[in-house]
Amino acid sequence: MTTIAVLGSGSWGTALGMVLADNGHDVRMWARRSDQIEEINTKKTNARYLPDVILPENMVGFTSLQEAVHPVDVVVLAVPVKAIREETKKLLEVAVHPLTIIHVSKGIEPGTQKRVSEMIEEEAAGHSLLKAVVALSGPSHAEEVSRRQPTTVTVSSLQTDASQQAQDLFMNQNFRVYTHTDLVGVELGGALKNIIALVCGVTNGLGYGDNTKAAIMTRGLAEITRMGVKLGADPLTFSGLSGLGDLIVTCTSVHSRNFRAGKMIGQGLSLDEVLDQMGMAVEGVRTTQAAFEMAKRFEVEMPITNAIYNVLFNDVLPHDAAGELMGRVKKHEEEQLGK
Ligand SMILES: NC(=O)C1=CN([C@@H]2O[C@H](COP(=O)(O)OP(=O)(O)OC[C@H]3O[C@@H](n4cnc5c(N)ncnc54)[C@H](O)[C@@H]3O)[C@@H](O)[C@H]2O)C=CC1
Ligand SMILES: O=C(CO)COP(=O)(O)O
Numbered sequence: 001m002t003t004i005a006v007l008g009s010g011s012w013g014t015a016l017g018m019v020l021a022d023n024g025h026d027v028r029m030w031a032r033r034s035d036q037i038e039e040i041n042t043k044k045t046n047a048r049y050l051p052d053v054i055l056p057e058n059m060v061g062f063t064s065l066q067e068a069v070h071p072v073d074v075v076v077l078a079v080p081v082k083a084i085r086e087e088t089k090k091l092l093e094v095a096v097h098p099l100t101i102i103h104v105s106k107g108i109e110p111g112t113q114k115r116v117s118e119m120i121e122e123e124a125a126g127h128s129l130l131k132a133v134v135a136l137s138g139p140s141h142a143e144e145v146s147r148r149q150p151t152t153v154t155v156s157s158l159q160t161d162a163s164q165q166a167q168d169l170f171m172n173q174n175f176r177v178y179t180h181t182d183l184v185g186v187e188l189g190g191a192l193k194n195i196i197a198l199v200c201g202v203t204n205g206l207g208y209g210d211n212t213k214a215a216i217m218t219r220g221l222a223e224i225t226r227m228g229v230k231l232g233a234d235p236l237t238f239s240g241l242s243g244l245g246d247l248i249v250t251c252t253s254v255h256s257r258n259f260r261a262g263k264m265i266g267q268g269l270s271l272d273e274v275l276d277q278m279g280m281a282v283e284g285v286r287t288t289q290a291a292f293e294m295a296k297r298f299e300v301e302m303p304i305t306n307a308i309y310n311v312l313f314n315d316v317l318p319h320d321a322a323g324e325l326m327g328r329v330k331k332h333e334e335e336q337l338g339k
Pocket of ligand 1: 008081083086142
């Protein structure tokens with residue numbers, strides 16, 4: 001039995017806390033909002049994020065980050081990507097033991113184009129209390145994990161023993177965990193598929209059907225792979241759980257925030273209206289900005305990413321963006337990996 005702190009008590013932090021608690025670990029949940037912590041402790045619910053779910057007794061909430069983290073050497077970091085740097089900094093200020101941070105966030109930072117593990121490493125530079133960073137990714141909506149439905153994920157780290165530790169902590173009958181050595185590929189797959197899910201949502205909102213969705217998913221995977229290979233990832237990683245697996249679930253599930261946000265955009269709502277209505281992390285929006293920058297910087301062709309970038313940030317109408325994509329110059333399909 002291990003004591004583990006989970007920072008961020010939104011949908012994903014709560015569902016993963018439940019997996020750890022089911023495995024007999026003592027789980028210390030932390031959130032910024034004290035009313036949420038009170039609800040976790042008194043009612044054993046987190047109704048805003050996971051309605052109808054009862055939390056295990058060994059999941060306890062803390063309003064003080066210091067208190068939550070004091071006894072632990074493993075932390076699950078489950079906040080939106082925009083909060084990663086700030087929370088890593090705060091965490092390392094109060095840490096007592098050398099920490100393994102298991103991050104579960106999917107995105108890339110605009111401006112720096114850093115992956116989440118790179119952001120954590122940067123914030124911890126010169127700090128002796130960061131032992132290892134692990135990324136946990138894969139096709140896994142919190143709503144289904146919290147109902148203990150069979151789910152598979154991948155963990156990856158530059159330190160193999162840390163990914164094995166994460167595998168051991170999370171693995172159970174309903175939650176199967178694989179290890180993977182390609183940290184770059186695992187993080188990029190999880191981040192970039194959110195862009196493609198947004199686009200699938202947009203096509204749905206426009207009234208297009210399954211042909212269009214299959215086209216976007218397949219050609220989306222091609223551009224994800226192209227960028228991944230440019231950045232040193234193994235192309236095969238993108239056929240695995242954190243690549244194709246997560247792409248499928250995010251582009252086809254009713255639970256996907258990115259898909260739902262995209263659908264509203266396709267129906268004509270503005271980005272601000274959509275983000276207001278969602279009230280939850282829609283990581284694909286900032287990651288579209290980051291990927292657009294990366295495509296320019298590394299001279300990688302990412303036409304679907306460019307199209308959604310123009311819809312989100314340059315007022316191009318979704319219907320017109322679709323027309324531009326379809327009207328591009330003729331190609332060989334084998335060109336997909338830049339051959
Ligand atoms: N919900 C899901 O099924 C899955 C989510 N993820 C990833 O997990 C990450 C978190 O997503 P969700 O839990 O879904 O989001 P959410 O919107 O359900 O919850 C986010 C939580 O982070 C907190 N938060 C926001 N800004 C913060 C800050 N500056 N400092 C501290 N806490 C802050 C919020 O109060 C909330 O408790 C995202 O990167 C997402 O892509 C990954 C796999 C599955
Ligand atoms: O990454 C996810 C499922 O694996 C969650 O996707 P959404 O953020 O689109 O809900």
